[in-house]
Amino acid sequence: MSTAQLDFDEWFQSTVAHTTAVLDEFLPAVDEGHQRLHEAMRYAVLGPGKRVRAALVYAAGEASLEAGSAASAQREGLDYAAAAVEMIHAYSLVHDDLPCMDDDDLRRGRPTVHRRFNEATAMLAGDALQPLAFELLAQMPVAPALIVQAVQLLARSAGSFGMAGGQAIDCDSVGQVLQSEALQQMHRMKTGAMLEASVLLGGIVAGAGSAVREGLEAYAAAVGLAFQVVDDILDVTSDTVTLGKTVGKDAASDKPTYVSVMGLTGSRELLASLREQAHEALRPLGPTACRLGGIADFIVGRNH
Protein backbone atom coordinates (compact mmCIF):
# COMPACT_ATOMS: atom_id res chain seq x y z
CA MET A 1 0.00 0.00 0.00
CA SER A 2 1.40 3.39 -1.02
CA THR A 3 2.04 6.27 1.37
CA ALA A 4 -0.61 8.30 -0.46
CA GLN A 5 -3.09 5.47 0.10
CA LEU A 6 -2.21 5.21 3.80
CA ASP A 7 -2.53 8.96 4.09
CA PHE A 8 -5.95 8.90 2.41
CA ASP A 9 -7.16 6.06 4.63
CA GLU A 10 -6.17 8.02 7.70
CA TRP A 11 -7.90 11.16 6.44
CA PHE A 12 -11.02 9.19 5.57
CA GLN A 13 -11.20 7.48 8.95
CA SER A 14 -10.79 10.73 10.79
CA THR A 15 -13.44 12.35 8.57
CA VAL A 16 -15.91 9.55 9.37
CA ALA A 17 -15.26 10.05 13.09
CA HIS A 18 -15.53 13.83 12.80
CA THR A 19 -18.78 13.57 10.83
CA THR A 20 -20.31 11.23 13.39
CA ALA A 21 -19.45 13.68 16.17
CA VAL A 22 -20.94 16.56 14.18
CA LEU A 23 -24.15 14.62 13.48
CA ASP A 24 -24.42 13.67 17.13
CA GLU A 25 -24.18 17.33 18.06
CA PHE A 26 -26.67 18.56 15.44
CA LEU A 27 -29.32 15.90 16.09
CA PRO A 28 -31.91 16.77 18.73
CA ALA A 29 -31.22 15.17 22.10
CA VAL A 30 -33.50 12.31 23.12
CA ASP A 31 -34.77 14.18 26.15
CA GLU A 32 -35.74 17.30 24.17
CA GLY A 33 -39.21 17.23 22.61
CA HIS A 34 -40.70 13.89 21.65
CA GLN A 35 -38.40 11.22 23.02
CA ARG A 36 -39.33 8.32 20.75
CA LEU A 37 -39.17 10.37 17.57
CA HIS A 38 -35.77 11.78 18.48
CA GLU A 39 -34.54 8.30 19.38
CA ALA A 40 -35.61 7.07 15.96
CA MET A 41 -33.95 10.02 14.21
CA ARG A 42 -30.70 9.38 16.07
CA TYR A 43 -30.89 5.64 15.39
CA ALA A 44 -31.40 6.33 11.68
CA VAL A 45 -28.52 8.79 11.37
CA LEU A 46 -25.93 7.57 13.86
CA GLY A 47 -25.70 3.93 12.84
CA PRO A 48 -22.49 2.73 11.21
CA GLY A 49 -22.16 4.31 7.80
CA LYS A 50 -19.54 5.15 5.22
CA ARG A 51 -20.39 8.88 5.39
CA VAL A 52 -19.30 9.20 1.78
CA ARG A 53 -21.53 12.23 1.21
CA ALA A 54 -20.06 14.09 4.17
CA ALA A 55 -16.55 13.18 3.00
CA LEU A 56 -17.39 14.60 -0.43
CA VAL A 57 -18.52 17.88 1.17
CA TYR A 58 -15.29 18.18 3.15
CA ALA A 59 -13.03 17.11 0.27
CA ALA A 60 -14.72 19.48 -2.18
CA GLY A 61 -14.44 22.25 0.40
CA GLU A 62 -10.72 21.48 0.77
CA ALA A 63 -10.30 21.63 -3.00
CA SER A 64 -12.10 24.99 -3.19
CA LEU A 65 -10.62 26.94 -0.28
CA GLU A 66 -7.81 29.31 -1.11
CA ALA A 67 -4.56 27.50 -0.34
CA GLY A 68 -3.39 28.47 3.12
CA SER A 69 -6.50 30.50 3.95
CA ALA A 70 -7.65 30.22 7.53
CA ALA A 71 -11.33 30.50 6.52
CA SER A 72 -12.64 29.21 9.81
CA ALA A 73 -16.21 30.28 9.04
CA GLN A 74 -16.15 28.27 5.83
CA ARG A 75 -14.70 25.26 7.67
CA GLU A 76 -17.49 25.48 10.20
CA GLY A 77 -19.98 25.89 7.36
CA LEU A 78 -18.74 22.60 5.89
CA ASP A 79 -19.81 20.84 9.10
CA TYR A 80 -23.38 22.08 8.62
CA ALA A 81 -23.43 21.15 4.95
CA ALA A 82 -21.93 17.71 5.62
CA ALA A 83 -24.52 17.04 8.33
CA ALA A 84 -27.31 18.26 6.04
CA VAL A 85 -26.49 15.81 3.24
CA GLU A 86 -26.17 12.95 5.73
CA MET A 87 -29.59 13.82 7.23
CA ILE A 88 -31.18 13.72 3.77
CA HIS A 89 -29.40 10.45 2.97
CA ALA A 90 -30.50 8.87 6.25
CA TYR A 91 -34.13 9.95 5.76
CA SER A 92 -34.15 8.46 2.26
CA LEU A 93 -32.89 5.11 3.57
CA VAL A 94 -35.53 5.02 6.32
CA HIS A 95 -38.36 5.64 3.85
CA ASP A 96 -36.81 3.34 1.25
CA ASP A 97 -36.78 0.46 3.74
CA LEU A 98 -40.51 0.78 4.61
CA PRO A 99 -42.88 -2.03 3.64
CA CYS A 100 -44.56 0.06 0.93
CA MET A 101 -41.14 0.51 -0.72
CA ASP A 102 -38.35 -2.10 -0.46
CA ASP A 103 -39.63 -3.74 2.74
CA ASP A 104 -36.16 -4.34 4.15
CA ASP A 105 -35.44 -5.75 7.60
CA LEU A 106 -31.72 -5.02 7.69
CA ARG A 107 -29.69 -1.89 7.07
CA ARG A 108 -25.99 -1.61 7.85
CA GLY A 109 -26.28 -4.87 9.79
CA ARG A 110 -29.00 -3.59 12.15
CA PRO A 111 -32.80 -3.79 12.12
CA THR A 112 -34.26 -1.06 9.92
CA VAL A 113 -35.96 1.86 11.70
CA HIS A 114 -39.50 0.55 11.21
CA ARG A 115 -38.43 -2.87 12.57
CA ARG A 116 -36.71 -1.32 15.57
CA PHE A 117 -39.54 1.19 16.24
CA ASN A 118 -42.69 1.04 14.10
CA GLU A 119 -43.80 2.18 10.66
CA ALA A 120 -45.41 5.44 11.75
CA THR A 121 -42.35 6.44 13.77
CA ALA A 122 -40.04 5.54 10.88
CA MET A 123 -42.05 7.63 8.45
CA LEU A 124 -42.13 10.61 10.82
CA ALA A 125 -38.43 10.30 11.64
CA GLY A 126 -37.70 10.55 7.92
CA ASP A 127 -40.15 13.42 7.57
CA ALA A 128 -38.43 15.28 10.41
CA LEU A 129 -34.86 14.66 9.18
CA GLN A 130 -35.60 16.42 5.94
CA PRO A 131 -36.38 19.89 7.37
CA LEU A 132 -33.52 19.47 9.83
CA ALA A 133 -31.18 19.35 6.83
CA PHE A 134 -32.51 22.69 5.57
CA GLU A 135 -32.40 24.19 9.05
CA LEU A 136 -28.69 23.29 9.26
CA LEU A 137 -27.94 24.95 5.94
CA ALA A 138 -29.76 28.08 7.11
CA GLN A 139 -27.51 28.15 10.20
CA MET A 140 -24.19 28.11 8.30
CA PRO A 141 -21.93 30.99 9.32
CA VAL A 142 -21.38 32.10 5.72
CA ALA A 143 -22.88 34.85 3.54
CA PRO A 144 -26.70 34.60 3.27
CA ALA A 145 -26.42 34.59 -0.54
CA LEU A 146 -24.36 31.38 -0.33
CA ILE A 147 -26.91 29.82 2.03
CA VAL A 148 -29.63 30.59 -0.49
CA GLN A 149 -27.63 28.82 -3.22
CA ALA A 150 -27.06 25.86 -0.93
CA VAL A 151 -30.76 25.55 -0.02
CA GLN A 152 -31.75 25.73 -3.66
CA LEU A 153 -29.25 23.04 -4.64
CA LEU A 154 -30.14 20.66 -1.81
CA ALA A 155 -33.87 21.11 -2.39
CA ARG A 156 -33.57 20.45 -6.10
CA SER A 157 -31.35 17.41 -5.54
CA ALA A 158 -33.64 15.84 -2.93
CA GLY A 159 -36.91 16.56 -4.75
CA SER A 160 -38.89 15.25 -7.69
CA PHE A 161 -36.18 16.15 -10.22
CA GLY A 162 -33.56 14.44 -8.05
CA MET A 163 -33.58 11.74 -5.42
CA ALA A 164 -37.34 11.39 -4.82
CA GLY A 165 -37.99 11.40 -8.57
CA GLY A 166 -35.36 8.71 -9.15
CA GLN A 167 -36.88 6.64 -6.38
CA ALA A 168 -40.30 6.92 -8.04
CA ILE A 169 -38.92 5.78 -11.40
CA ASP A 170 -37.19 2.89 -9.61
CA CYS A 171 -40.46 1.79 -7.95
CA ASP A 172 -42.40 1.96 -11.19
CA SER A 173 -39.74 0.08 -13.17
CA VAL A 174 -40.02 -3.16 -11.18
CA GLY A 175 -40.64 -5.96 -13.67
CA GLN A 176 -39.87 -3.71 -16.64
CA VAL A 177 -36.95 -3.83 -19.03
CA LEU A 178 -35.11 -0.52 -18.90
CA GLN A 179 -32.73 0.52 -21.66
CA SER A 180 -29.24 1.45 -20.53
CA GLU A 181 -30.04 5.14 -21.03
CA ALA A 182 -33.23 5.08 -18.93
CA LEU A 183 -31.38 3.17 -16.21
CA GLN A 184 -28.62 5.77 -16.21
CA GLN A 185 -31.17 8.59 -15.97
CA MET A 186 -32.91 6.88 -13.03
CA HIS A 187 -29.63 6.48 -11.13
CA ARG A 188 -28.48 10.00 -11.95
CA MET A 189 -31.57 11.15 -10.07
CA LYS A 190 -31.85 8.52 -7.35
CA THR A 191 -28.24 8.32 -6.14
CA GLY A 192 -26.26 10.68 -8.33
CA ALA A 193 -28.17 13.86 -7.53
CA MET A 194 -27.36 13.79 -3.81
CA LEU A 195 -23.74 12.73 -4.35
CA GLU A 196 -23.33 15.57 -6.83
CA ALA A 197 -25.05 17.96 -4.43
CA SER A 198 -22.57 16.96 -1.72
CA VAL A 199 -19.62 17.87 -3.92
CA LEU A 200 -21.15 21.14 -5.10
CA LEU A 201 -22.24 22.15 -1.59
CA GLY A 202 -18.64 21.84 -0.46
CA GLY A 203 -17.69 24.15 -3.31
CA ILE A 204 -20.45 26.67 -2.56
CA VAL A 205 -19.67 26.88 1.16
CA ALA A 206 -15.93 27.25 0.50
CA GLY A 207 -16.59 29.99 -2.05
CA ALA A 208 -15.45 28.14 -5.19
CA GLY A 209 -15.25 30.21 -8.36
CA SER A 210 -16.90 29.11 -11.58
CA ALA A 211 -13.85 27.26 -12.98
CA VAL A 212 -13.52 25.13 -9.86
CA ARG A 213 -17.29 24.55 -9.82
CA GLU A 214 -17.13 23.21 -13.36
CA GLY A 215 -14.43 20.72 -12.41
CA LEU A 216 -16.43 19.69 -9.36
CA GLU A 217 -19.54 19.14 -11.47
CA ALA A 218 -17.78 16.86 -13.94
CA TYR A 219 -16.15 14.91 -11.10
CA ALA A 220 -19.46 14.62 -9.26
CA ALA A 221 -21.34 13.32 -12.28
CA ALA A 222 -18.82 10.49 -12.78
CA VAL A 223 -18.64 9.57 -9.10
CA GLY A 224 -22.44 9.66 -8.74
CA LEU A 225 -22.91 7.03 -11.41
CA ALA A 226 -19.93 4.95 -10.29
CA PHE A 227 -21.48 4.63 -6.85
CA GLN A 228 -24.61 3.01 -8.20
CA VAL A 229 -22.75 0.70 -10.57
CA VAL A 230 -20.76 -0.60 -7.59
CA ASP A 231 -23.99 -1.04 -5.60
CA ASP A 232 -25.48 -3.14 -8.37
CA ILE A 233 -22.33 -5.25 -8.71
CA LEU A 234 -22.18 -5.84 -4.94
CA ASP A 235 -25.83 -6.89 -4.90
CA VAL A 236 -24.85 -9.98 -6.92
CA THR A 237 -21.25 -10.58 -5.80
CA SER A 238 -21.24 -9.85 -2.05
CA ASP A 239 -22.86 -11.62 0.88
CA THR A 240 -25.36 -10.34 3.44
CA VAL A 241 -22.88 -10.20 6.33
CA THR A 242 -20.25 -8.18 4.45
CA LEU A 243 -22.82 -5.87 2.89
CA GLY A 244 -24.89 -5.37 6.06
CA LYS A 245 -28.10 -5.54 4.08
CA THR A 246 -29.99 -8.26 2.26
CA VAL A 247 -28.14 -9.17 -0.96
CA GLY A 248 -29.74 -10.40 -4.18
CA LYS A 249 -32.72 -8.19 -3.29
CA ASP A 250 -32.76 -6.28 -6.57
CA ALA A 251 -32.38 -9.40 -8.68
CA ALA A 252 -35.09 -11.17 -6.67
CA SER A 253 -37.52 -8.26 -7.00
CA ASP A 254 -36.87 -8.11 -10.73
CA LYS A 255 -35.56 -4.55 -10.59
CA PRO A 256 -33.42 -3.51 -13.52
CA THR A 257 -29.79 -2.94 -12.46
CA TYR A 258 -26.54 -2.23 -14.30
CA VAL A 259 -25.69 -5.91 -14.00
CA SER A 260 -29.05 -7.03 -15.40
CA VAL A 261 -28.83 -4.53 -18.25
CA MET A 262 -25.13 -4.74 -19.23
CA GLY A 263 -23.84 -7.83 -17.45
CA LEU A 264 -21.08 -8.10 -14.83
CA THR A 265 -18.22 -7.55 -17.25
CA GLY A 266 -19.90 -4.61 -18.95
CA SER A 267 -20.64 -3.05 -15.56
CA ARG A 268 -17.00 -3.41 -14.48
CA GLU A 269 -15.79 -1.81 -17.69
CA LEU A 270 -18.17 1.11 -17.21
CA LEU A 271 -16.88 1.50 -13.67
CA ALA A 272 -13.25 1.71 -14.79
CA SER A 273 -14.13 4.38 -17.32
CA LEU A 274 -16.09 6.44 -14.76
CA ARG A 275 -13.13 6.34 -12.42
CA GLU A 276 -10.92 7.65 -15.19
CA GLN A 277 -13.42 10.45 -15.91
CA ALA A 278 -13.48 11.47 -12.24
CA HIS A 279 -9.68 11.81 -12.06
CA GLU A 280 -9.62 13.62 -15.40
CA ALA A 281 -12.09 16.20 -14.10
CA LEU A 282 -9.92 16.91 -11.04
CA ARG A 283 -6.71 17.55 -12.99
CA PRO A 284 -7.27 21.32 -13.47
CA LEU A 285 -7.99 21.73 -9.73
CA GLY A 286 -4.45 20.87 -8.63
CA PRO A 287 -3.14 19.09 -5.54
CA THR A 288 -5.84 20.30 -3.08
CA ALA A 289 -8.26 18.03 -4.93
CA CYS A 290 -6.36 14.88 -3.92
CA ARG A 291 -8.97 13.87 -1.32
CA LEU A 292 -11.64 13.89 -4.00
CA GLY A 293 -9.45 11.57 -6.09
CA GLY A 294 -9.06 9.29 -3.11
CA ILE A 295 -12.83 9.16 -2.58
CA ALA A 296 -13.36 8.20 -6.23
CA ASP A 297 -10.92 5.30 -5.79
CA PHE A 298 -12.59 4.35 -2.51
CA ILE A 299 -16.06 4.28 -4.08
CA VAL A 300 -14.90 2.15 -6.98
CA GLY A 301 -12.95 -0.23 -4.74
CA ARG A 302 -15.39 -0.64 -1.85
CA ASN A 303 -16.74 -4.09 -1.02
CA HIS A 304 -19.68 -3.04 1.18
Add this chain to the structure above:
Amino acid sequence: MSTAQLDFDEWFQSTVAHTTAVLDEFLPAVDEGHQRLHEAMRYAVLGPGKRVRAALVYAAGEASLEAGSAASAQREGLDYAAAAVEMIHAYSLVHDDLPCMDDDDLRRGRPTVHRRFNEATAMLAGDALQPLAFELLAQMPVAPALIVQAVQLLARSAGSFGMAGGQAIDCDSVGQVLQSEALQQMHRMKTGAMLEASVLLGGIVAGAGSAVREGLEAYAAAVGLAFQVVDDILDVTSDTVTLGKTVGKDAASDKPTYVSVMGLTGSRELLASLREQAHEALRPLGPTACRLGGIADFIVGRNH
Protein backbone atom coordinates in the same frame (compact mmCIF):
# COMPACT_ATOMS: atom_id res chain seq x y z
CA MET B 1 -74.32 40.16 6.83
CA SER B 2 -72.26 43.32 7.33
CA THR B 3 -70.38 45.11 4.57
CA ALA B 4 -67.11 44.26 6.29
CA GLN B 5 -68.09 40.59 6.25
CA LEU B 6 -69.04 40.70 2.57
CA ASP B 7 -65.78 42.48 1.84
CA PHE B 8 -63.81 39.82 3.71
CA ASP B 9 -65.62 36.98 1.98
CA GLU B 10 -64.76 38.50 -1.38
CA TRP B 11 -61.12 38.95 -0.42
CA PHE B 12 -60.93 35.40 0.91
CA GLN B 13 -62.50 33.89 -2.23
CA SER B 14 -60.13 35.78 -4.47
CA THR B 15 -57.18 34.76 -2.31
CA VAL B 16 -58.15 31.08 -2.59
CA ALA B 17 -58.36 31.44 -6.37
CA HIS B 18 -55.06 33.33 -6.54
CA THR B 19 -53.32 30.73 -4.33
CA THR B 20 -54.57 27.88 -6.48
CA ALA B 21 -53.23 29.60 -9.60
CA VAL B 22 -49.87 30.20 -7.88
CA LEU B 23 -49.62 26.57 -6.74
CA ASP B 24 -50.50 25.37 -10.22
CA GLU B 25 -47.67 27.47 -11.61
CA PHE B 26 -45.08 26.41 -9.02
CA LEU B 27 -45.83 22.67 -9.15
CA PRO B 28 -43.83 20.69 -11.70
CA ALA B 29 -45.77 19.95 -14.88
CA VAL B 30 -46.92 16.37 -15.39
CA ASP B 31 -44.87 15.97 -18.54
CA GLU B 32 -41.62 17.12 -16.89
CA GLY B 33 -39.63 14.44 -15.08
CA HIS B 34 -41.48 11.47 -13.67
CA GLN B 35 -45.07 11.75 -14.85
CA ARG B 36 -46.79 9.66 -12.17
CA LEU B 37 -44.97 11.32 -9.27
CA HIS B 38 -45.77 14.78 -10.59
CA GLU B 39 -49.40 13.77 -11.13
CA ALA B 40 -49.59 12.63 -7.51
CA MET B 41 -47.97 15.85 -6.25
CA ARG B 42 -50.45 17.95 -8.22
CA TYR B 43 -53.37 15.81 -7.07
CA ALA B 44 -52.28 16.23 -3.46
CA VAL B 45 -51.85 20.00 -3.64
CA LEU B 46 -54.46 21.18 -6.14
CA GLY B 47 -57.54 19.47 -4.70
CA PRO B 48 -60.21 21.66 -3.13
CA GLY B 49 -58.86 23.24 0.03
CA LYS B 50 -59.47 26.18 2.31
CA ARG B 51 -55.93 27.51 1.72
CA VAL B 52 -56.04 29.04 5.19
CA ARG B 53 -52.24 28.91 5.51
CA ALA B 54 -51.73 30.80 2.27
CA ALA B 55 -54.38 33.35 3.31
CA LEU B 56 -52.49 33.86 6.59
CA VAL B 57 -49.27 34.54 4.67
CA TYR B 58 -50.96 37.13 2.45
CA ALA B 59 -52.92 38.75 5.30
CA ALA B 60 -49.85 38.97 7.53
CA GLY B 61 -47.91 40.41 4.61
CA GLU B 62 -50.64 43.01 4.10
CA ALA B 63 -50.50 43.90 7.79
CA SER B 64 -46.71 44.30 7.66
CA LEU B 65 -46.12 46.22 4.45
CA GLU B 66 -45.72 49.96 4.78
CA ALA B 67 -49.10 51.55 4.01
CA GLY B 68 -49.20 52.61 0.37
CA SER B 69 -45.83 51.10 -0.50
CA ALA B 70 -45.66 49.51 -3.93
CA ALA B 71 -43.27 46.78 -2.69
CA SER B 72 -43.79 44.56 -5.71
CA ALA B 73 -40.86 42.29 -4.84
CA GLN B 74 -42.36 41.65 -1.40
CA ARG B 75 -45.75 40.95 -2.94
CA GLU B 76 -44.17 38.44 -5.30
CA GLY B 77 -42.26 36.97 -2.37
CA LEU B 78 -45.56 36.37 -0.57
CA ASP B 79 -46.63 34.11 -3.48
CA TYR B 80 -43.57 31.90 -2.92
CA ALA B 81 -44.07 31.80 0.84
CA ALA B 82 -47.80 31.07 0.50
CA ALA B 83 -47.08 28.24 -1.93
CA ALA B 84 -44.35 26.88 0.37
CA VAL B 85 -46.65 26.55 3.40
CA GLU B 86 -49.35 24.94 1.26
CA MET B 87 -46.81 22.40 -0.10
CA ILE B 88 -45.79 21.47 3.44
CA HIS B 89 -49.42 21.23 4.53
CA ALA B 90 -50.31 19.04 1.54
CA TYR B 91 -47.36 16.70 2.14
CA SER B 92 -48.35 16.30 5.79
CA LEU B 93 -51.91 15.35 4.82
CA VAL B 94 -50.68 12.78 2.29
CA HIS B 95 -48.42 11.08 4.84
CA ASP B 96 -51.01 11.41 7.60
CA ASP B 97 -53.58 9.54 5.48
CA LEU B 98 -51.29 6.54 4.83
CA PRO B 99 -52.22 3.14 6.29
CA CYS B 100 -49.36 3.25 8.83
CA MET B 101 -50.80 6.52 10.18
CA ASP B 102 -54.54 7.35 10.06
CA ASP B 103 -55.38 5.00 7.18
CA ASP B 104 -57.91 7.36 5.62
CA ASP B 105 -59.72 6.77 2.33
CA LEU B 106 -61.20 10.22 1.91
CA ARG B 107 -59.70 13.70 2.00
CA ARG B 108 -61.59 16.81 0.95
CA GLY B 109 -64.25 14.56 -0.54
CA ARG B 110 -61.85 12.71 -2.86
CA PRO B 111 -59.87 9.45 -2.55
CA THR B 112 -56.65 10.03 -0.61
CA VAL B 113 -53.41 10.01 -2.63
CA HIS B 114 -52.47 6.43 -1.75
CA ARG B 115 -55.98 5.27 -2.74
CA ARG B 116 -55.88 7.16 -6.03
CA PHE B 117 -52.26 6.13 -6.79
CA ASN B 118 -50.48 3.71 -4.45
CA GLU B 119 -48.67 3.83 -1.13
CA ALA B 120 -45.15 4.18 -2.50
CA THR B 121 -46.18 7.00 -4.82
CA ALA B 122 -48.03 8.76 -2.00
CA MET B 123 -45.02 8.56 0.28
CA LEU B 124 -42.67 9.83 -2.43
CA ALA B 125 -45.06 12.62 -3.45
CA GLY B 126 -45.01 13.81 0.16
CA ASP B 127 -41.24 13.42 0.31
CA ALA B 128 -40.85 15.52 -2.84
CA LEU B 129 -43.28 18.27 -1.80
CA GLN B 130 -41.20 19.03 1.26
CA PRO B 131 -38.00 20.13 -0.54
CA LEU B 132 -40.12 21.94 -3.12
CA ALA B 133 -41.34 24.19 -0.29
CA PHE B 134 -37.75 25.09 0.63
CA GLU B 135 -36.80 25.57 -3.01
CA LEU B 136 -39.64 28.10 -3.36
CA LEU B 137 -38.45 30.05 -0.32
CA ALA B 138 -34.94 30.14 -1.76
CA GLN B 139 -36.35 31.64 -4.96
CA MET B 140 -38.12 34.59 -3.30
CA PRO B 141 -37.07 37.93 -4.82
CA VAL B 142 -36.23 39.42 -1.42
CA ALA B 143 -32.98 39.97 0.49
CA PRO B 144 -31.02 36.72 1.05
CA ALA B 145 -30.94 37.43 4.79
CA LEU B 146 -34.76 37.34 4.86
CA ILE B 147 -34.77 34.08 2.88
CA VAL B 148 -32.44 32.57 5.46
CA GLN B 149 -34.85 33.59 8.26
CA ALA B 150 -37.76 32.14 6.31
CA VAL B 151 -36.00 28.81 5.69
CA GLN B 152 -35.06 28.53 9.34
CA LEU B 153 -38.62 29.24 10.48
CA LEU B 154 -40.27 26.83 8.03
CA ALA B 155 -37.75 24.08 8.80
CA ARG B 156 -38.23 24.42 12.53
CA SER B 157 -42.02 24.51 12.22
CA ALA B 158 -42.21 21.44 9.98
CA GLY B 159 -39.66 19.37 11.91
CA SER B 160 -39.44 17.36 15.10
CA PHE B 161 -40.05 20.41 17.32
CA GLY B 162 -43.06 21.36 15.22
CA MET B 163 -45.46 19.53 12.95
CA ALA B 164 -43.69 16.17 12.64
CA GLY B 165 -43.06 16.09 16.40
CA GLY B 166 -46.71 16.84 17.14
CA GLN B 167 -47.74 14.12 14.74
CA ALA B 168 -45.49 11.66 16.57
CA ILE B 169 -46.99 12.57 19.96
CA ASP B 170 -50.45 12.19 18.44
CA CYS B 171 -49.64 8.69 17.13
CA ASP B 172 -48.19 7.59 20.43
CA SER B 173 -51.10 8.98 22.46
CA VAL B 174 -53.75 6.72 20.92
CA GLY B 175 -55.55 4.96 23.78
CA GLN B 176 -53.92 7.22 26.38
CA VAL B 177 -55.51 9.86 28.56
CA LEU B 178 -53.80 13.19 27.90
CA GLN B 179 -54.10 16.06 30.36
CA SER B 180 -55.36 19.32 28.92
CA GLU B 181 -51.83 20.74 29.00
CA ALA B 182 -50.25 17.83 27.13
CA LEU B 183 -53.03 17.96 24.56
CA GLN B 184 -52.44 21.68 24.05
CA GLN B 185 -48.71 21.08 23.62
CA MET B 186 -49.34 18.35 21.05
CA HIS B 187 -51.62 20.60 19.00
CA ARG B 188 -49.31 23.59 19.30
CA MET B 189 -46.76 21.44 17.49
CA LYS B 190 -48.97 19.43 15.15
CA THR B 191 -51.23 22.14 13.73
CA GLY B 192 -50.25 25.35 15.48
CA ALA B 193 -46.61 25.43 14.41
CA MET B 194 -47.34 25.60 10.69
CA LEU B 195 -50.22 28.07 11.11
CA GLU B 196 -47.95 30.28 13.19
CA ALA B 197 -45.18 29.89 10.63
CA SER B 198 -47.56 31.04 7.91
CA VAL B 199 -48.33 34.25 9.79
CA LEU B 200 -44.68 34.93 10.63
CA LEU B 201 -43.47 34.15 7.11
CA GLY B 202 -45.83 36.81 5.79
CA GLY B 203 -44.27 39.23 8.26
CA ILE B 204 -40.68 38.25 7.39
CA VAL B 205 -41.19 38.54 3.64
CA ALA B 206 -42.95 41.91 3.98
CA GLY B 207 -40.14 43.19 6.21
CA ALA B 208 -42.11 43.49 9.46
CA GLY B 209 -40.29 45.20 12.36
CA SER B 210 -40.06 43.64 15.78
CA ALA B 211 -43.20 45.32 17.20
CA VAL B 212 -45.35 44.03 14.35
CA ARG B 213 -43.71 40.60 14.62
CA GLU B 214 -44.69 40.43 18.29
CA GLY B 215 -48.31 41.16 17.48
CA LEU B 216 -48.25 38.57 14.72
CA GLU B 217 -46.80 35.97 17.09
CA ALA B 218 -49.52 36.46 19.71
CA TYR B 219 -52.22 36.38 17.03
CA ALA B 220 -50.72 33.26 15.46
CA ALA B 221 -50.55 31.36 18.74
CA ALA B 222 -54.25 31.94 19.43
CA VAL B 223 -55.36 31.13 15.89
CA GLY B 224 -53.19 28.02 15.76
CA LEU B 225 -54.92 26.50 18.77
CA ALA B 226 -58.38 27.67 17.71
CA PHE B 227 -58.00 25.81 14.45
CA GLN B 228 -57.48 22.48 16.19
CA VAL B 229 -60.28 23.04 18.70
CA VAL B 230 -62.66 23.60 15.78
CA ASP B 231 -61.35 20.45 14.08
CA ASP B 232 -62.07 18.40 17.18
CA ILE B 233 -65.55 19.89 17.57
CA LEU B 234 -66.36 19.22 13.90
CA ASP B 235 -65.18 15.62 14.24
CA VAL B 236 -68.15 14.98 16.55
CA THR B 237 -70.75 17.50 15.28
CA SER B 238 -70.38 17.44 11.47
CA ASP B 239 -71.14 14.75 8.89
CA THR B 240 -68.85 13.09 6.35
CA VAL B 241 -70.31 14.87 3.30
CA THR B 242 -70.00 18.39 4.75
CA LEU B 243 -66.55 17.72 6.18
CA GLY B 244 -65.20 15.89 3.11
CA LYS B 245 -63.39 13.40 5.32
CA THR B 246 -64.47 10.56 7.57
CA VAL B 247 -66.06 11.97 10.75
CA GLY B 248 -65.94 10.37 14.17
CA LYS B 249 -62.51 9.02 13.22
CA ASP B 250 -60.70 10.44 16.24
CA ALA B 251 -63.36 9.31 18.67
CA ALA B 252 -63.41 5.83 17.09
CA SER B 253 -59.63 5.47 17.23
CA ASP B 254 -59.61 6.56 20.86
CA LYS B 255 -57.43 9.59 20.19
CA PRO B 256 -57.57 12.28 22.85
CA THR B 257 -59.22 15.45 21.50
CA TYR B 258 -60.32 18.77 23.02
CA VAL B 259 -63.85 17.40 23.11
CA SER B 260 -62.81 14.19 24.87
CA VAL B 261 -60.69 16.12 27.36
CA MET B 262 -62.86 19.16 28.11
CA GLY B 263 -66.26 18.30 26.63
CA LEU B 264 -68.18 20.09 23.89
CA THR B 265 -69.18 23.06 26.04
CA GLY B 266 -65.71 23.51 27.47
CA SER B 267 -64.23 23.35 23.97
CA ARG B 268 -66.64 26.00 22.70
CA GLU B 269 -65.79 28.29 25.60
CA LEU B 270 -62.07 27.87 24.92
CA LEU B 271 -62.70 28.72 21.28
CA ALA B 272 -64.48 31.96 22.13
CA SER B 273 -61.63 33.04 24.37
CA LEU B 274 -59.00 32.22 21.70
CA ARG B 275 -60.91 34.32 19.19
CA GLU B 276 -60.87 37.22 21.64
CA GLN B 277 -57.11 36.77 22.17
CA ALA B 278 -56.48 36.83 18.42
CA HIS B 279 -58.33 40.12 17.95
CA GLU B 280 -56.66 41.59 21.02
CA ALA B 281 -53.22 40.81 19.57
CA LEU B 282 -54.08 42.60 16.32
CA ARG B 283 -55.22 45.84 17.95
CA PRO B 284 -51.76 47.52 17.98
CA LEU B 285 -51.27 46.69 14.28
CA GLY B 286 -54.03 49.00 13.06
CA PRO B 287 -56.43 48.71 10.13
CA THR B 288 -54.08 46.87 7.74
CA ALA B 289 -54.48 43.84 10.02
CA CYS B 290 -58.22 43.55 9.29
CA ARG B 291 -57.76 40.52 7.01
CA LEU B 292 -56.08 38.65 9.85
CA GLY B 293 -59.07 39.45 12.05
CA GLY B 294 -61.37 38.15 9.35
CA ILE B 295 -59.40 34.90 9.09
CA ALA B 296 -59.65 34.38 12.87
CA ASP B 297 -63.43 34.73 12.62
CA PHE B 298 -63.51 32.44 9.61
CA ILE B 299 -61.51 29.75 11.40
CA VAL B 300 -63.72 29.89 14.47
CA GLY B 301 -66.92 29.91 12.43
CA ARG B 302 -66.10 27.30 9.77
CA ASN B 303 -68.23 24.20 9.46
CA HIS B 304 -65.88 22.08 7.33
